[in-house]
Amino acid sequence: MTAYDVSSARDELLDPVISMRGISKSFGHIQALRGVDLDLYRGEVVALVGDNGAGKSTLVKILAGVHPQDSGTIAFDGENVSIPSPAGSQDLGIATVFQDLALCDNLDVVANLFLGRELGHGPLDEEAMEQRSWELLRQLGARVPSVRVAVATLSGGQRQTVAIARSLVGEPSVVMLDEPTAALGIAQTAEVLNLIELLRDRGLCVVLISHNMADVQAVADRVIVLRLGRVNGRFRAPEMSYEDIIASITGAMNLGDRKPDSGGAK
Numbered sequence: 001m002t003a004y005d006v007s008s009a010r011d012e013l014l015d016p017v018i019s020m021r022g023i024s025k026s027f028g029h030i031q032a033l034r035g036v037d038l039d040l041y042r043g044e045v046v047a048l049v050g051d052n053g054a055g056k057s058t059l060v061k062i063l064a065g066v067h068p069q070d071s072g073t074i075a076f077d078g079e080n081v082s083i084p085s086p087a088g089s090q091d092l093g094i095a096t097v098f099q100d101l102a103l104c105d106n107l108d109v110v111a112n113l114f115l116g117r118e119l120g121h122g123p124l125d126e127e128a129m130e131q132r133s134w135e136l137l138r139q140l141g142a143r144v145p146s147v148r149v150a151v152a153t154l155s156g157g158q159r160q161t162v163a164i165a166r167s168l169v170g171e172p173s174v175v176m177l178d179e180p181t182a183a184l185g186i187a188q189t190a191e192v193l194n195l196i197e198l199l200r201d202r203g204l205c206v207v208l209i210s211h212n213m214a215d216v217q218a219v220a221d222r223v224i225v226l227r228l229g230r231v232n233g234r235f236r237a238p239e240m241s242y243e244d245i246i247a248s249i250t251g252a253m254n255l256g257d258r259k260p261d262s263g264g265a266k
């Protein structure tokens, strides 16, 4: 991380990187999101949880430029923005790792990392890309045997790491991960959770969608519960309890039923 003076570092931590207000989205007659307010800060892990169909992926896809919202505003570093396309999202500094990872199995690690943003004009600067690939993977503590092997030969955890490394090529300030550990074993899950903490410690905002409450409780600084397209719970570590989160997901407890989380952040 580059050195910068402490006051600006504090300001950056205090001001949300992303503020969503009143975000609604319908698909035909299905209202996927209803008036969602959400602030995201640098240097935190925010878990987005909720039952199937609660609207988690839709919210992430709006920030990823996949779907436009029907109404509501999005501010990035305090300025209202529209995110009309995935490229627009990336340009703002938002990176998304979708659940299917969208890696090209037959290509090697370097090619996957730089797909669509190859270095060099005319002939590709393979050497620079290879060096940058090693650098990125080393920063992530990734144990990949070689950056010249096809990603098809890698384990699930290594593939997830490559997908996360790819999201970091553009030096984003927000990384959104949709179910990054769903297909992973215990050791690989632990590696990905370590990686999430590493990104947070480097000052990124990490948005984690997960159905796995153990993962959520292990890494999340805050938990936002979506239910039927609405925010139905906001929790902050370390006070959050498993029972309260589950009750909020199922609707046994609703937002007005308990004291709001102590930090007051949306």
Ligand SMILES: Nc1ncnc2c1ncn2[C@@H]1O[C@H](COP(=O)(O)OP(=O)(O)OP(=O)(O)O)[C@@H](O)[C@H]1O
Binding pocket: 027, 030, 031, 032, 050, 051, 052, 053, 054, 055, 056, 057, 058, 059
């Ligand atoms: N492209 C789409 N076309 C039509 N309906 C959609 C589309 N995307 C999402 N929906 C609907 O919007 C609602 C919210 O879906 P979303 O995928 O955001 O839920 P989710 O919280 O990510 O669920 P899951 O945990 O199952 O991934 C669901 O009712 C879903 O069927």
Ligand SMILES: [Mg+2]
Binding pocket: 056, 057, 058
């Ligand atoms: Mg989803």
